[in-house]
Amino acid sequence: MESFDIIAEPNRRAILSLLVSSQQSVGEIERQLRMTQPTVSKHLRVLREAGFVESTVDAQRRLYRLKPEPFQELDAWLARFRRFWSDHVDALERHLDRMDPSTPTMATPTKRKTSRSRRGPNRERDKGEKK
Amino acid sequence: MESFDIIAEPNRRAILSLLVSSQQSVGEIERQLRMTQPTVSKHLRVLREAGFVESTVDAQRRLYRLKPEPFQELDAWLARFRRFWSDHVDALERHLDRMDPSTPTMATPTKRKTSRSRRGPNRERDKGEKK
DNA sequence: CGCAAATATACCTTGACACGTATATGCTTT
DNA sequence: AAAGCATATACGTGTCAAGGTATATTTGCG
Numbered sequence: 001m002e003s004f005d006i007i008a009e010p011n012r013r014a015i016l017s018l019l020v021s022s023q024q025s026v027g028e029i030e031r032q033l034r035m036t037q038p039t040v041s042k043h044l045r046v047l048r049e050a051g052f053v054e055s056t057v058d059a060q061r062r063l064y065r066l067k068p069e070p071f072q073e074l075d076a077w078l079a080r081f082r083r084f085w086s087d088h089v090d091a092l093e094r095h096l097d098r099m100d101p102s103t104p105t106m107a108t109p110t111k112r113k114t115s116r117s118r119r120g121p122n123r124e125r126d127k128g129e130k131k
Numbered sequence: 132m133e134s135f136d137i138i139a140e141p142n143r144r145a146i147l148s149l150l151v152s153s154q155q156s157v158g159e160i161e162r163q164l165r166m167t168q169p170t171v172s173k174h175l176r177v178l179r180e181a182g183f184v185e186s187t188v189d190a191q192r193r194l195y196r197l198k199p200e201p202f203q204e205l206d207a208w209l210a211r212f213r214r215f216w217s218d219h220v221d222a223l224e225r226h227l228d229r230m231d232p233s234t235p236t237m238a239t240p241t242k243r244k245t246s247r248s249r250r251g252p253n254r255e256r257d258k259g260e261k262k
Numbered sequence: 263c264g265c266a267a268a269t270a271t272a273c274c275t276t277g278a279c280a281c282g283t284a285t286a287t288g289c290t291t292t
Numbered sequence: 293a294a295a296g297c298a299t300a301t302a303c304g305t306g307t308c309a310a311g312g313t314a315t316a317t318t319t320g321c322g
Binding site: 005039 | 309310311312313314318319320
């Protein structure tokens with residue numbers, strides 16, 4: 001499960017973000033992200049071997065597009081903590097807004113004020129710390 | 132946003148996972164994860180500086196517990212791709228571009244089977260390159 | 263057929279980081 | 293106050309990965 005190392009690299013994250021909109025060729029990525037071509041190719045290789053992307057051949061170009069599995073894997077790991085933080089949002093209320101499991105949140109890193117965090121299916125909260 | 136580098140380290144992920152259940156002291160972490168004490172302390176430092184954990188003093192021990200913000204941040208990033216993968220899990224069969232709850236999602240190729248219906252604007256996903 | 267375009271790979275250098283050992287700091291108990 | 297446990301930090305070392313430059317490979321075109 002080295003998926004975490006993959007997305008640790010900023011340029012790779014940039015590439016992945018770029019591929020969300022549509023598939024791209026190496027050259028297009030190169031130009032949009034202003035990286036040298038070998039750098040792009042190498043990152044794409046890493047991403048491909050880790051299953052984040054796949055490529056098809058279009059003449060002399062390679063078109064790269066996202067594959068979902070590794071993201072699901074990452075999400076599965078994060079899920080462990082989701083219970084935790086969804087418990088605490090109301091404790092620290094003023095940090096993020098809501099996270100609805102069925103709504104594609106466009107949450108930008110900027111935190112907004114607050115908006116009546118609705119707590120849907122919630123687990124029990126406390127756990128019994130306090131030694 | 133270096134949160135990604137933080138969770139790239141396996142030991143740090145282990146520590147975080149350990150803290151999900153309840154807060155722990157350095158020594159407890161050390162024993163459960165069989166890491167040397169300085170290693171634990173250093174990882175905890177990194178985690179603290181990145182906002183993943185916070186500590187309270189209990190006599191000569193420090194009790195570490197999770198903080199939610201960085202996880203929400205990570206989730207916010209992943210969210211961009213969530214739309215993508217929830218669309219594409221069954222798009223591997225590549226002949227249904229709808230998300231009808233009753234869509235006969237036939238055997239998913241390899242992995243698990245996700246039956247997540249989507250709602251909202253919808254997907255656009257360009258296409259039609261073929262040179 | 264030879265050249266140009268697009269992409270991949272090889273080699274090298276550099277820097278970051280994780281670990282271990284040793285030591286410092288701090289609190290607690292006699 | 294001295295000793296001892298719990299945690300933090302300093303330093304030296306090895307590893308690994310990312311970027312750059314140069315080159316190989318494949319395909320298209322005149």
